[in-house]
Amino acid sequence: QVQLQESGPGLVKPSETLSLTCTVSGGSISSYYWSWIRQPPGKGLEWIGYIYYSGSTNYSPSLKSRVTISVDTSKNQFSLKLSSVTAADTAVYYCAREKYDGYYYMDVWGKGTTVTVSS
Amino acid sequence: SSELTQDPAVSVALGQTVRITCQGDSLRSYYASWYQQKPGQAPVLVIYGKNNRPSGIPDRFSGSSSGNTASLTITGAQAEDEADYYCNSRDSSDNHLGVVFGGGTKLTVL
Numbered sequence: 001q002v003q004l005q006e007s008g009p010g011l012v013k014p015s016e017t018l019s020l021t022c023t024v025s026g027g028s029i030s031s032y033y034w035s036w037i038r039q040p041p042g043k044g045l046e047w048i049g050y051i052y053y054s055g056s057t058n059y060s061p062s063l064k065s066r067v068t069i070s071v072d073t074s075k076n077q078f079s080l081k082l083s084s085v086t087a088a089d090t091a092v093y094y095c096a097r098e099k100y101d102g103y104y105y106m107d108v109w110g111k112g113t114t115v116t117v118s119s
Numbered sequence: 120s121s122e123l124t125q126d127p128a129v130s131v132a133l134g135q136t137v138r139i140t141c142q143g144d145s146l147r148s149y150y151a152s153w154y155q156q157k158p159g160q161a162p163v164l165v166i167y168g169k170n171n172r173p174s175g176i177p178d179r180f181s182g183s184s185s186g187n188t189a190s191l192t193i194t195g196a197q198a199e200d201e202a203d204y205y206c207n208s209r210d211s212s213d214n215h216l217g218v219v220f221g222g223g224t225k226l227t228v229l
Contacts, residue, residue, distance in 0.1 A: 035218065044223040045154075045162065045205050058215050094161055098218075104209045105152040105167035112161050 002027035004095050004110035012089075012117050018082040022095030022110060029053050029076050033098035035106065036069060036080045038091040046091075050098060051078055085117045121145040121210045123221035130227040131196045139191045139224045141206030149209040151189035153182060156203045156223075165204075166191055193226075201228040 008020035022034070036048040049059035051069045059067045063082070071078040082089060093115055097108040123143040131137035141151050150169060154162035164173050166182035179194045189208075193200055206221040 037220075044203075045156075045207075045220045047207070047218040047220055050218065058217050060217065061213055103150050103152075103168035103171070104218075105164060106154070106162075106207070107164050107167075107173060109161040109163070 002097065002108050004097065004108055006093060006095050006110045006113040008113060008115070010114055010116060012085055012115060013119050014086055014117055015084055018080070018085050018089060018115055018117070020080045020093055020095075020113065020115070022078050022080075024076040024078075024097070029071065029073050029078070033100070033104075034069075034071065034078045035096045035098055037094045037096055037106075038089075039094070039112075040088075040091040045094075048080065048082075048093075087117050089115070090117045091115060121212045121219050123151075123206055123208065123219050125204075125206060125221040125224045127222065128225045128227070130229055131193070132229050133198060134195055136192065136194045137196055137226065139193075139204050139226065141189045141191075141221045142187055143208070143219070143221070144187055145208045145210040145212065145219055146184065146187050146189050148211060150184060151182070151206045151208045153180075153189075153191045154205045154207070155200075156205065162205060196226075196228050198228050201226055 012018045030053045033050045035050040051057045066083045068081040092112040094112045095110045096106040098106045153166040156162040170182045205223045210219040
């Protein structure tokens with residue numbers, strides 16, 4: 001079955017750029033939406049943005065100025081870049097597959113990776 | 120962008136029925152999906168669409184929707200159902216088809 005695995009630095013300095021990659025295994029990246037979601041410690045889920053396999057993107061209005069999501073179909077990976085990070089960006093970051101078959105739903109999630117913003 | 124509103128906490132006696140609700144304007148256009156999250160784990164999809172359960176989700180979980188409100192019902196709650204539950208939906212309020220999550224409901228099984 002399809003599995004997602006997040007990877008990237010666990011510690012990022014303030015004002016720098018957070019970079020994460022999600023590797024898709026056991027299936028193709030084609031024909032789905034691929035999202036990044038984060039969860040600050042003790043808080044709820046926050047959608048960051050998604051990329052369609054064709055490359056079109058949509059970002060959360062609150063993060064849009066700092067977010068870039070890209071896809072590499074040859075590697076079955078998609079990536080997140082979040083610039084100018086602060087302590088408020090400390091969170092568990094999840095990647096997820098969103099399916100559309102008349103309904104939209106996120107049916108596969110990665111285990112999540114913890115990113116701490118600190119000097 | 121739209122918001123989805125959930126009660127922060129709900130409790131249910133073991134074996135009883137509990138309904139968790141999610142309200143928001145986006146639900147007038149898009150069905151909610153529901154996710155269960157246990158401590159230290161990634162969210163798991165439990166209900167999507169009109170009332171669809173992924174493979175492996177017990178049939179005590181069901182979903183419904185009316186107007187701007189979506190509901191997740193657990194009929195005969197079990198101890199292992201104690202978790203945080205999140206709704207989400209697509210949101211077209213900003214002329215972009217984004218995604219919105221509810222704030223989550225912590226379910227306690229007594």
